Amino acid sequence: MTLPIHPGNLPLRPGLAGVLLAAALALPVSSAAEVPPELAPPDAVRHFLEDHCLSCHDTTAKGGLNLEDLAFSADEALHAAWVRVHDRVLAGEMPPPEKPRPAAGEKEAFVAALSRHLEAQHRQSRGATLRRLNRTEYQNTLHDAFGAWVDVRAILPEDPVVHGFDNLGTALGLSESQFQRYLDAAGLAIDDLRTATPALDGKAAAYSLPNHRIGSSKPGPLRGSEREKIWLERPDGAIVLFNGASHISADIRDFRAPAHGTYAVRIEGYAYQSREPVRAVLRGGHFNSPGAYPPVVGLLEYGTQPRTVEVRTFLRAGSQLRIVPELALNHKLMQDQGPAGYDGPGLAIGRIEIQGPLDAASPVPGQKLFFGPLLETARPTRGRRPLLEASSTRPSQDAATILADFASAAFRRPVSSQETAPFLALFEKESASGEPFTSALRTACSAILCSPQFLFLIEPPGPLDDHALASRLAYFLHRGPPDEPLRRLAAQGRLRQPAVLRQETERLLRDPKSARFITDFTDAWLNLRDIEFTTPDPRLYPEFNASLQESMLRETRAFFHELIAANLPASNIVRSDFAMLNGRLAQHYGIPGVEGAEIRRVRLPLDSPRGGVLSQAGVLKVSANGVNTSPVIRGVFVLERILGIYPSPPPPGTPGIEPDIRGATTLQEMLIKHRESPQCQSCHTLIDPPGFALEQFDVIGGWRERFRTLGEGEKVPGSLNGRPIAYRLHQPVHTAATLRDGTPFEGYRDFQDALLRQPLPVHQSLTTKLLTFATGRPMGFSDRSEIEAIARQNLQRGGVRDLLHAIVQSRIFQEK
Incomplete structure (x- = not known):
């Protein structure tokens, strides 16, 4: 990865542009060049391919994949292709059943040889990318480290989302336009620190x-x-x-x-x-x-x-x-x-x-950092927005002290005078050009807030040092920089001690800031960030409103919080005997005896289909389009988000399946016909059954026995929200299907039973998602064995809180 920044294209003053660009371009952000471009396949792999695969997967690619010319390269796409080959042979899907079976031990030798190669390849490349702070982390850092409230979402572009996550280093580049926006945000943050606010008594x-x-x-x-x-x-x-x-x-x-x-x-x-x-x-x-x-x-x-x-x-x-x-x-x-x-x-x-404000602090931490010993003499300017100004009788010495402390807070670790020298030189250059002390200091501090050491989490490949570990833990569980206790332990070299690290993990989980982790992780894991992406048709779903949508979000976040707080098994993701409800959600779900707007734990009736994640209205809404549901979309959602299985994309030119919203043909009938195509059958036998199980729930998560339609159907008597009900009830919902392993089920609860009979994939998937979120990189082949070990141990004994502790103690978490 390189930082695509060019000095001649940035509209900055030469001094500031020079310091920032020199720092950015000098930063070693990638070691990918050290990875061999191509390796010869091991003999066991080559012989197996010749005997069992190349008859279909040769240069003609009639099997959809050309293995004869598929290089053993570090290229991400080629590596992923070989991983798919490994997994399909291991699962017994290849060679297909109608082909001759491999001799005893031949398949095992192939899988072992290919596995060793893929592990080595992934292990060599996984620490090659630095991770930039995403918008949320950047905003939280400005607040937690300095007390600045800057709405960077209005300034910075959206971060790319890969497999649901917007904090993966491989996707978080830095363009020229982004760099300029970071400079704008840094200036706004400094001005926010300098804003003179009246004293507030906090009384009601x-x-x-x-x-x-x-x-x-x-x-x-x-x-x-x-x-x-x-x-x-x-x-x-x-x-x-x-x-x-x-x-x-x-x-x-x-x-x-x-x-x-x-x-x-x-x-x-x-x-x-x-x-x-x-x-x-x-x-x-x-x-x-x-x-x-x-x-x-x-x-x-x-x-x-x-x-x-x-x-x-x-x-x-x-x-x-x-x-x-x-x-x-x-x-x-x-x-x-x-x-x-x-x-x-x-x-x-x-x-x-x-x-309020109940948490107002005066002065804010950033004012102390920005003005240092000069804060007591700082005075507000005149105007609609008074800004604090300070002067100094020894500007260079004061600036050196201030910039050292400011940079240490920004870089999340101690800094040397050599590191702050470029910023001090920038201050002195601005001062020499006639800029007042505060203005020159603003420029230098803005440069610090745009430097790679601030924008990126600097983690050289290998075991993390204590300061890098403190940052990783803080950005995982608080979504912001390490606080003073974490930094103190890192400075003492004690954070890597297992008992100390566990103690700090527990402290962070008990802190109110852990709510950020719950929000950001559930947004990524379950795609809750898209809750407003669609608006249900008010004619079909007149009961939907803002109160219900907000309750949806709060339910899922409260549910995940409860799994952590009560240390409940991860199997509750599939089915739980409780739900987190308020009066509005209870009304929506048909559960009596719940009133009030507060979300709380409610024990469910034995015959309730609720409980677990997949029956939560917010999850069901983000996996629908506002008008109708699709077993394909919901099936992929279950596979990827809950089971950690990523189906192959459809072949180019494959037409999509859209339901006839007039109710003339059921989508299940259309998908059965679709599966008759050989090129579609293998994926849809995997995708469709989980989607059919969720057909019992409508677009907004309501339970249904029949589909709603605006066309022909049975008229629904009565009114809702003061208006006659416009929709009609048409064909019945069919949820019976057969899983790929041959397990039949009749409905959603049968599907839950099938998942609970084989719970390890759910634990492995959650472990993988949490580690991906925590490290800012996708989990790969060399991580599989440790992930499986963590998941198996957690399945045998432990809850979700134990799982978080195991993740923090893992080699994956503690290494780049």
Whole structure:
């Protein structure tokens, strides 16, 4: 890997460009050239191919693969091709059943010889790539190390995703345009540190809804501009909301977050004219532009008795809050009767109290690092955004001290004067050109935040030293840089001691920052980052709303957290006797007795199809397209995400399978016909059965016996959200299938039983995913034996927390 940066193409001042580019281009980022380009195949491999493979897999490639000319090269694609050959022979899939069988011991000799070669090849190449911090890690590092809140997602491009992961070093390059954006982000981070913020007492303050838009309290029709006034003020002072439309949602009046941080928002409310709970979402962010819909930061649910719900959420400075009820308004009745005469349900909001930021620190760590001993004398500039300025009577000496500390925090380890010399020289050059002390220091510190030592995790091939191990552990479990205890142990040379490393792993898991790991890992492992990629058709799925979608995310993250916190076996991924639910999800799943917006552990009825990961609504939503489900897409999802099996892509020109949404033909019938093609049969006998098992669940994870359609079918009586149900019920769902090993199943629970009878693949897959996420590299052939050993040990005794400890203690984790 090389860094594609060219000095002449970057719009930087020559001094800054020179320092950064020289550092980037001098960094040894790859040792791939040391890997032999091609090796001769071992005799046992060559003889086996000649006797059993080349009759179909010769230069004619009539078997779909030319083994005669397939080189034994370190090239990634060629290596992967030989791995597939190894695996198919080992599994007995090749030679095919109709061909003569290898003699006794011949297959074993072939597999052993090829395995030794592939292990050596992968072991030599696996430490060849450096890993750049992805956007999330970069943002977390700016905050954790310096206290800077910079929304780099608005600045930096999206990171490439490979097999679900966006932190793999092989995909995280650095282009010229990215380099310039990193420089922009670094400048914004420094300015954020310099921002003079007023002292905050953190006390709670009372707020209310904007009652100037409340409709008349008198019954009667609405006229003219009154048609937008569909709020009602109650005698107890509560404001009743009847609709969640964006132009009628309730902004919390006069509140703007005074600083970045965590806030406690307490909202009193009750269900008005409704025996059923009334739900709402709390959105937080900037609502300046028309149609702006910032993210959901809290879930609200109220019964008939007044209660106060507390939401704790991070808000950026200037953020506003908006309450959006999830209610269906009968517009005609509202217009005819007015708010006071309307007899439909509403949400009554009473006292609102907001406290925060709860975690504000003054000064932030980065201010101390940036100004050093000069912080006490720093003074704000004038203007709309006052920035702290400092002056020095001995600028070079002060700058040298400041840059050493700043670089040590940025590089996540001690630094030498030789390492900081280029940045000090840049400071002095800026000062000589007439730049004030703070401005010159800003340039030098921005250069540090764009240097390879900051942007990349520097891990030379071989065993990690203590500082590299501290960074790997921190970016794994906290998604950010090592904290002071980790760095102190690394400096003492004690972190590699197994007992110390276990103690620190446990400490990081107990820390609230481990929630970042749970979010980022489940986003990658189960593709939850794509939860908003599709919007279910409201005619087919009128019950879907923002509250349900947010609950979906929280369910899966809470479930994985519970597996870790309670150290539950990984087999719970397939089936568990509990689910993490709130009132909204319980209603969606048909589980009685659960109320409130808080996600908590709920024991499931014995006959419930819920429990485990695959029946969770969020997982089922991201594996569907918003209109219909596909056994192929869901089958591939199960194989890759749960079992760690990666089917070969379809041959070029193979047409896709799309269901007839009018219900004229079932997708199962179409796929059975599709499998009649010899070139499709081998993969679809593997892919389709898991997908058929999940056909029992619809696009949003609801249980179904028949498909919904907008065409012909049985009409569904009643209404939902105040409107007649538009969809109809058509053909029944068929979920019976046969796994590739010949195991038949009749439905989803039978499929779960089949997976639980052979649980090792689930443990191996989870181990592989966690190690991939932890190391920032794909697991390869030389990692297989250790992964299997970890998984087998965890299967025999241990839970998911034990698995995390085993991973951190592994050779794979502790080596580049």
